[in-house]
Amino acid sequence: MASISLSGVTKRFGPVTAVDDLQLDVQDGEFFVLLGPSGAGKTTTLRLVAGIERPDEGRVLMNGEDITDMPPAQRDCAFVFQQYSLYPHLTVFDNIAFPLRSPMRRTPPAEIKQRVERVAQTLHIENKLHRKATALSGGEMQRVAIGRALVREPRVFLMDEPLSSLDAQLREELRVELKRLQRQSGATVLYVTHDQVEATTLADRIAILEHGRIQQVGTPLQVYEDPQSLHVAQRLGAPAINVLPAEWFEGSGPPRATHVAIRPEDVAVGAGNGPSHFDVIECSLVKHLVVAERSGVEVRAHTRMDQALHPGAPVRLSFPPDRCLFFDASGQRLPV
Template sequence: MADVTLSNLSKSYGDTVALSDVSMTIPDGAFVVLLGPTGAGKTTTLRLVSGLEAPDTGRVAIGGMEATGLTPAQRNVTMVFQQYSLYPHMTVRDNLAFPLRSPILKTPEDEIARRVGAVAEVLRIAHKLDNKATQLSGGEMQRVSIGRALVREPSIHLMDEPLSSLDAKLRADLRIELKRIQAEMGATLLYVTHDQIEAMTMATHVGVLDHGRLVQFGPPREVYESPVSLYVATRLGLPRINALPAGLFPGAPGGAATIGLRPEHIAHGEGQPAEVVRVEHLGDQTRLHLRLAGHEIVTLTEAQTALGPGDTLSIAPRDPLFFDTAGARVG
């Protein structure tokens, strides 16, 4: 594994700016997640790191060595895509071994057997090694796809929304597994997603992209608790942050146009009266949908609340975030 440094990377396709002056260091052994909506520049970043695309300006360094002009094979990176991309006529064993048998790597067969066996154990698919790829479930196929990247022991693993095509339960299971695998193997990962739960549960670092610009980079808890803008604040947290007029509650600082309230940062039983519009019982907690002066607000309460639609609940801000008219953080 190795650290990867992006320095002032920019990439345009015609008049469309896909990436603009992005600088970021991915530490050795880190699990870095890039967050942002479609068109934010996430996949373009992966393609520039992998060597599938050349930047218009800027450079990529892997393990302290200049990599900007190198091919993907020379960079020693692997990429896992949303689709499985397995060879259906091959067994799991041969799918895992395939990249090691390339003319470039020329890996000895005894080393191939060692690496395939080790990765199969980590991925918990050792009992499936002699199965054809077509005999696997969706979750097992994605494990093999990830395993085919892991056997290479590359400088960095690049993953482009590898869990997004799976159902909700499989996604939740593989999130846990992928983080376990990364920790066990000490792998360096750059992972692209629009799923904020994946970012919060797996990442050591989160990079938030907005129209090709990296607007914040840091540990997920830091980005969640101290976002630099309203845009960043909306990228992490479920339910989403409540964005309300700053004057709705007293005490807004000068220059504030919007108050941002996380659902868990609303005090109950004090402040201004709000109407309960809807109650969502989720088992371990309950979401309350409130209306205050015409504004919709979501907050959290205990699982066994007696509140119901039409009731009144007094609320007040706790640890609020403030933003100016452009969405930049105030204070």
């Protein structure tokens, strides 16, 4: 496998800067996720690593070797796309075997059979090998696309939102499968998604990407618990982090704070009136979620309750100071 480094990489398309002075290091054998909204530069970053695009500035390195000018075919990267991109006239076996029959990787037929069958068994599609790709379900087609990448045994896997077009149950099933396969193989994976659930369940480390720039890198827990900006704090968490007026916290935070954020699970819930009086908007015992309102500001609390609070009922909410995060007007985190 291989490590990947992008050093000062910038890529422009006319007046649009898709990737802006990107600094990124992916370790050998790491499952690394780029998380960001549409247009953040995630796919462009993958294409730069694959060699499909060439940077206007900066360098791309693999195992410390500068590969910026190396053709895609020589980089030994396997790309898995959002859409399956299978050959409809070929069987599952031939779709998976296709990379092994290319002129650069000409492989003996006996070895092709062995490797295809091993990959198919790993992905639980061994009984589909003689079917045409068009006779498969969406989940099966994506497994074939992943199998076509796995069979090559490349140095790096590049995955561009491969699960986003599947239904919720299939996404969950294949998330588990992908992580298991990566752990078994020790593969280096660079994976992009806009889905925070995928990011936090799959990643060894996450990079939050916005407007072509990395906002923060860390393990999912590090980024969740210690966001360095309000934007990063809002990228992770369901329900989303509460953003409250600084006036509610006068005297208990940095004087430059204009926003105070707190995770729903850190909000303390009590019954009745009080100085922190809120009115209940909704309450779900199934989701352990209370949504309340005060002065036009909604607050979400994630807590276990014995009985539901009715809409309009008064409730006390409190915000432990040691669980509050303070941000300045530009959205940057302030030390307490």
